[in-house]
Amino acid sequence: MDAVNEWLLARGDELWTWVVLPVVVGLGIYFTVRSGVVQFRLIPEMFRTLTDKTPRTATGEPQSVSAFQAFTISAASRVGVGNIAGVGTAIAIGGPGAVFWMWLMAFVGGASSFIESSLAQLYKTRDADGFRGGPAYYMARGLGARWMGVLFSVILIVCFPVAFSSLQANTIQATVAGGLGEEVSGWLPWAIGVALAVLMAAVVFGGVRRIASVTQTLVPLMALLYLLLGLIIVFIHVDRVPVVFTAIFAQAFGPNEVVGATLGYIIMTGVKRGMFSNEAGLGSAPNAGASAAVTHPVKQGLVQTLGVYFDTFLVCSITAFIVLVSVPDLAGAERGIALTQGAIVGALGDWSNILLSVIIFLLAFSSILGNYYYGESNIEFITQQGSALLGYRILAIVAVFFGAVVSADVVWNFADGAMGIMALxxxxxxxxxxxxxxxxxxxxxxxxxxxxxxxxxxxxxxxVRGIEVWEDELSVTGPIDAESVARQTRKHRDHLHHE
Known part of the structure; x- marks a missing residue:
């Protein structure tokens, strides 16, 4: 197993260094220039569209989830292991300079996020819950390449609801075990695995609107708890804040002797962990963005760009400052959740382990739900058979259970490689x-x-061919007769199929 893990790690590093990194950076800069720096220029519009009223049907029901609910579904997936374990890993192996490159790539990646989520809205389709869509749909309808959409869907299902959700479950288990002690570590993972599987089953069998209602409550709560915790720790060590800022910028452009990171490795670590966290350009968030009922595709493109900023500039930055103000000496620092957990306990005392366990649960479980929705949308793209969806739901629940009881190393490195291929x-x-x-x-x-x-x-x-919805202004803004629009949609869908 160690040999497999080393092979996955080595191949993943090669893929990101020589292929993914240049494409991510190059296209991000191109989108930034061509859009007139949309990710900065339209920041006020991002906040305005976030609270837009949701178009409704003739019966008064929302046409689908709201722009804010779609934002929380994507934020639920973004905010999790990447923000706590991922940032801790980035700092442990890349030093403080890796944080600068995470920030920079969040800004550049904001343009990529805008493009992918606007396209997902344009090429979305209707289903029983409202709308669905994502990269698979704009590949099939925009490019006329269904094979590419199927390939993307398979990679996403392996990467997110299976591998990444397993990692989220593993992080919950590791945090709780670390807080309670070694004497319960034998049975605790199994108990946590069963509890997570039962909770997940209760939510996912309720459909996308139940997912939206759960994440709409969880995401603001988890963000508030974690940000508050981080601000308290930063305030305790406020005298170190100028030193931390200096280290982040100074070590972004040179080797870090303490952790042994070269400039190239610092950049790659920051970009890689930043993309894992905020998912800009990865193709995951558009699956949530497409589910929203909005009056213009660009609106959800702007909302999802705001999600990138929320994830990186707020949540990831809080983790970075928790670690850097609490652990001045990174020599020999543990990677992942252990580094962040140690920094919090060192600053606030043992009681904070309980609070951190609650926060980790909220972050990671909401990510599991967001990951699940991404997979469901792509299963429905591949096939409409109910048995396939049922099989997928069982697979996703089982993956969460086993994620809590097995080692995460091989799964993490495998998911890293799958994430790189998916991004490409x-x-x-x-x-x-x-x-x-x-x-x-x-x-x-x-x-x-x-x-x-x-x-x-x-x-x-x-x-432009392949656009299924957006029939006329009345159907876009509502209220509408759902049955007549459904008939119109089926007629247009058949027309697209024959073309």
Whole structure:
């Protein structure tokens, strides 16, 4: 098993160093320039669209989840192991300088996030719960490459609801075991595994709207708890804050002798762990973004970009400062959750282990739910058979159970490689479709300049094929007759199929 782990680690590093990293950085810069730095220029619009009213049906029901609920589903997946264990690992192996590259790539990656989520909205489809979509859908409809969408879906299912959710469960178990002591470590993982599996089953069999309602409550609560904890620790060590800022910027451009990291490794660590955390350009968040009922695709593109900032500039930064103000000497520092956990306990005392266990549970369990939804959306893309969805739900629940009782090393490194491949497939697709996203952005800004709340209909891009919804302004803004729209959608879907 050790040999397999070493092989996965080595191949994963090669993939990220020579292939994924150049593509992620290059396309992020290209999208930034072509969009006129949309991720900075339209920050006020991000907050405005986050609270938009949800279009409704003729019976008064929401057409689908709201922009804010879709934001929380994606945030639920983003905020988890990557923010605590991932940032701790980045600092342990890359030093404080890795934090700078996480920040920089969050800003650059914001443009990629805008492109992918706007495209996911444009090419979304209707289902029983409202809307669904994501990279698989814009690959099939925008590029006419269903095979590419199926490939992406399979990689995502292996990566997120199986591997990453296993890691989230493992982190919950490790945190609780670390807080309670070695004497319960033999039976505790099994008990936690069963509890997580039962909780997950109760939520996922309720459908996407139950997932949205759960994450809408959990995400703000977990963020508030964790940010408050971090601010208390930073306040206790406030005299070290200037030193930490200096270290982050000074060591971003040179080797770190303490942890033995070269400049190239510092950059790669920051970018890699940053992408694992905020998922910008990875192709996961668009699955949640496509589920929202909004009046223009660009609105959810902006909301999902805000999600990248929320994840990195707030939650990841809090973890970084917790570690760096509490552990001045990183020589021999433990990686992952142990480093962050040790920093918190060292600053606040043993009682904080209980609070941290609660926070880890909220962060990781909400991530498990977000990961599950991503997989469900892609299962429905591959096949509409109910047995496939049932089998997927059972697989996702079993993965969470086993994640709590097995070692995470092999799964982590395997997931890292799968994440790199998934990012490549998605980035190629959005690069090819980006001219359409830029046209959407131009249409949105033109309507805003005219004093309108932007509304998109597919006749605004008459030459673009593969758009299933966005029939007319009434169906987009609501209230609508759901049955008549469903008939219109089926007719248009059949037309697209015959084309």
């Amino acid at each position: 497939v998605n980035l190629i697709a959005i690069a090819l479709l980006s001219p359409i996203a830029f046209r959407l952005l131009k249409d949105y800004t033109a309507q805003r300049r005219a004093g309108r709340d932007p509304v998109f209909t597919r006749d605004r891009l008459p030459d």
